[in-house]
Amino acid sequence: MRIHRRCVAFLLLLSAAACGKTASPRILPAPPVCNPPEVFCFQPHASVRHIYGTEPIPLPPVRWGMIWDGAEWQAPTPETALLALTTRYHHPFEYNPEDAAYALLRQAIEPRPAEELDAFADQLLQLLRGDNEEYRHRASLVLSVAADTTPEPGNPGIPYTRAVDIFIRWHESFEDRTDPLAVRALTHVAWEGGMDYVRTVFEASEQPPPCYDPHRGRVRPGETPPEPPPREEWCPNVGVWCTAGFLLLEEDGGPDPDLYGLICGGIRFDEDDA
Secondary structure, eight states: OOHHHHHHHHHHHHHHHHHOOOOOOOOOOOOOTOOOOOOOOEEETTEEETTOOOEHHHEOOOOOTTTTTTSSSOOOOOOHHHHHHHSSSOOOOOOOTTTTHHHHHHSSSSOOOHHHHHHHHHHHHHHHHHHHHHHHHHHHHHHHHHTSSSTTSSOOOOOOTTHHHHHHHHHHHOOSTHHHHHHHHHHHHHHHHHHHHHHHHHOOOOOOOOOOOOTOOOOOOOOOOOOOOOGBBBSSOOOOHHHHHTTTTTTTOOOHHHHHHHHOOSSOOOOOGO
């Protein structure tokens, strides 16, 4: 797309006038094809003012994770953070339902007692164990971000160190450890640094026999292919040894990659599934 110089000049003049520039540059008429958008001047630490002189919209110094109650900004509490997490919370600005819970667990706005944070994490565990997939996704996302130790401007506060314990308790709540949700829980344990627990699960599991891969062998012309085993014995093998072993493939004490491929059939888990 070609940009006309006259159009650019016209937009620059509008921006200068809107932001309070006092210079009096020569005004160039805009060509008919140039439809300039509305221009906003952002006043740091104060307000947003429209070029046509309307009243400024006040912005608080801290907005990430705060709750807008319709009149003013409030620091999140366990009650309001859980409400924002489990309802279609309407926010006047761009807002994720998880933001208040992030800020609460990371104490990004104000310090909170450890007992209060742990009690809120227990409520997130109840969402993980519940039947609502959207709430489950939000709760796992909150715990993952709250535990993040990577210093980033967009993720302030103190990492919540007990997130891995919540994921371990979630995993231990499954009687069937091959359940897809149990696999998801164990994957989150690994992501949050709980590799010792993953290794314990792996070592306590029974190593299954090699799985059947119909593409692994070749049948010569004229030969009758062997009768395949039951479908549950086909690759990939989704037993606990395989699910935990996959997370340990690049760790010390993990399974041999060749043995793992023979037994588990090179099973893979996508990040989206976890």
